Amino acid sequence: FSRREGFDHSNYHGAARNAVCGSAHGSQKVSDIAQSIIEPTRFKRIQVEPSETSVPFFGTTPLLWATPKPIYHLAERQRNISDYLVSRHTVLIPRSGQISGLIGSAILPYGELVGGAITEDAIRINCTDESDAGYLFVALSSEYGKRQLKARAYGSSIPHLDVTQIGLVEVPRLPEGIRNEIGMAGLDSAIKRGQAIELEEQAVALVERTIEEGGR
Numbered sequence: 001f002s003r004r005e006g007f008d009h010s011n012y013h014g015a016a017r018n019a020v021c022g023s024a025h026g027s028q029k030v031s032d033i034a035q036s037i038i039e040p041t042r043f044k045r046i047q048v049e050p051s052e053t054s055v056p057f058f059g060t061t062p063l064l065w066a067t068p069k070p071i072y073h074l075a076e077r078q079r080n081i082s083d084y085l086v087s088r089h090t091v092l093i094p095r096s097g098q099i100s101g102l103i104g105s106a107i108l109p110y111g112e113l114v115g116g117a118i119t120e121d122a123i124r125i126n127c128t129d130e131s132d133a134g135y136l137f138v139a140l141s142s143e144y145g146k147r148q149l150k151a152r153a154y155g156s157s158i159p160h161l162d163v164t165q166i167g168l169v170e171v172p173r174l175p176e177g178i179r180n181e182i183g184m185a186g187l188d189s190a191i192k193r194g195q196a197i198e199l200e201e202q203a204v205a206l207v208e209r210t211i212e213e214g215g216r
Contacts, residue, residue, distance in 0.1 A: 016145075020170045027172055033135070036126045037163045038126065055115075055117045058116055087109065088187060091125040096159065099159055149161065
């Protein structure tokens with residue numbers, strides 16, 4: 001059963017979808033590219049102190065921060081934690097929230113998010129390789145992708161997206177070489193974002209250390 005509401009039939013959605021479907025090479029659904037689209041189940045999470053054997057755990061809101069910070073850490077041996085871990089093969093889509101907010105915002109893991117544990121509130125689009133993940137990230141981050149994702153959310157109080165609705169979003173069907181080029185550009189943007197965060201943290205630490213030493 002595919003739930004659809006009025007917003008799905010609006011010009012806001014229709015114009016974006018028609019533009020993609022009418023592109024030179026046609027379109028294909030996200031589910032045609034993804035290896036799987038998964039909404040993890042919730043399980044009891046046991047917080048631990050940060051260590052070499054712990055995994056940072058992130059909610060959905062920090063995913064859109066300039067520098068995402070974990071809510072807490074989980075033991076890497078905790079049961080079912082593998083369901084929460086993400087890699088660069090995965091595009092994350094927050095599944096709930098207000099239409100004007102983070103719902104439907106595509107995130108390709110970067111920095112500390114890579115290998116981290118992400119809340120079940122982010123649906124996973126798992127791909128066979130980094131290039132496909134990078135391409136879906138770029139396509140879904142575009143105006144055409146965001147409009148389709150947000151328009152497919154349902155519910156009047158707190159709108160939700162589900163696995164089926166995300167899989168039905170249309171993206172351009174492109175020749176393999178062009179798609180790979182776009183995908184690698186998307187991947188490179190995530191890698192550079194992680195590097196920028198690392199350099200910023202080093203710069204902040206240097207400034208703070210200089211101030212502390214100057215005050216002695």
